[in-house]
Amino acid sequence: MTATDTVASPSLSTHELTIRFGGHVAVNQVSADFYPGTLTVIVGPNGAGKTTYFNLISGQLAATTGTVRLFGNDITRLGAAKRTRLGIGRAFQLTNLFPNLTVLENVRLAVQSRAGIGMNMFSLWSAHTGLLDRAEHFLERVALMDRRASTVAALSHGDKRKLEVAILLALEPKILMFDEPTAGMSVDEVPVVLELIHQVKVERNLTILLVEHKMDVVRSLADRIIVLHNGQLVADGEPAAVIASPIVQEAYLGTGATADV
């Protein structure tokens, strides 16, 4: 495969991806291709199906119909753990960590998963200093080094969100999925996380999916915007064009919100 091929072919794609919960279709026939080096923001009102779409891609939920492809391979039937090992990394909307383990242990579990030594029963956890250094490196990136020894349960909400991001980075995925990473953060913490996402985007040729409500964030980071509404993909394209489109004005922002976009 040549370099031009890599640019041309999508790293991740969903084809008519659908999930039903009883009679309710939470994600309805969503087809989209995602490319390396592109940051796609997914917007939509509450309950639009953004998190459910993420769950279908990263394997927490199994699709009713449709397919998910990663670098051309069908991964629709694989479980979450396998998809993670293939390079799909996910940070959760609701903080989802190991509360009684320390901050460092949380990140190290991600580093260790990447290193593939989870089944090693006879060596000392603390003897793998290489992994320790890597974990500390990621803690440094989110400015959490000073909290490394405290348990997660003792962290502030903002620090938990940062840790969630550090864990995602520590998995060193090829596809990064952030589900409202700055939700509930205090105003001065938000830039740390956004700056980090921006850095990751420019440093490496990664595919980034980001669910975000804050319009200023969307405009400063997005290469492309996808709009979900009632489980359906209703708009997809250049940020400026999508934000200006009537369907977004109406469905997502509400007619009244037009002024501050």
Added chain:
Amino acid sequence: MLKHLLSDDLPRSRFLTVLLVLILFGLAFAPFITSGARPLNTAATICVYIVLVASYDLLLGYTGIVSFAHTMFFGIGAYGIGLGLASAGPFWWIAFSGLLCALLLTILLALIVGLFALRVRAIFYAMITLAVASSFAVLASQLSDLTGGEDGKTFSVPALLSPSFHLFENEVFGRIIDGKVITYYLVFGVALMLFLFLLRVVNSPFGRVLQAIRENEFRAEALGYQTIYYRIAANCLAALVAALAGALMALWLRYVGPKTMLGFEVMTDILLIVVIGGMGTMYGAVVGAALFMLAQNYLKTLMLQASSALVGVPFLAEALHPDRWMLWLGVMFVVSVYCFPAGIVGKLRST
């Protein structure tokens, strides 16, 4: 060196360190600091239960799996070595092949139960293990030609371990070094190694994944760990160690029987010890087993002394009558669980 032996998992409490050192020395020199059969029997039982409870802690305390099949594996280990020796004679190779068969059966059963049942919700898993373990206990009593039924079977052990064997002509520090003392040190040595092994496992990369599963299985899966395999591996490992503990118990008692090896009381004892000692700490098994076995074996004696000293005092003498020892044991559990919800080790570490 010591730090490495303890897998970097130190007691982290001065009082706990003292307690552990006391227990270690008490067990290491039990044949010489006590006399007679009863204290040695208590010491050997403590050694076996430390291993049995520590292996259960790997499941319950570290992985968060509730299983009632732990005594079944303890029983398989005991019956494997016991029935071998009872039917084919007191030879080492018989003991080892009996043990080997037991370990194979253990891993097979643990795998089957794990593969079929660990996928379901925790409460169902607990119930399935209960059903399997009860059926196994019934089976063991029913096959009385093979197992000796309810009465169980006594057997002879290899000459080196039998009471009639004397290593030296004379006493050493007031104790004749007979086969019983040698058996004791076999039990002690193997128990110590198994405990250190378990301490290593829980402090390995694998052990951290187990803790992650206990904390948040969904997230562990999302990190790329296929949790079902980790749970099955933990289940098999715990079962194997429990079987080894059973083999030690059988070797010590020179007897196997359904009540001592497969009975539900054994399971409740394990649960009580792990809770009293402190779940997810490993050291809790040591402290818990020592206190529990001492209480179970000596509470009656203590109460007899107390009640005869208080003879004539109307209420106390009655309340402390040795027949009420179970009641007092129960009271002690309730009080200790109430005062130390995180177990003795948890309490010591937090102060």
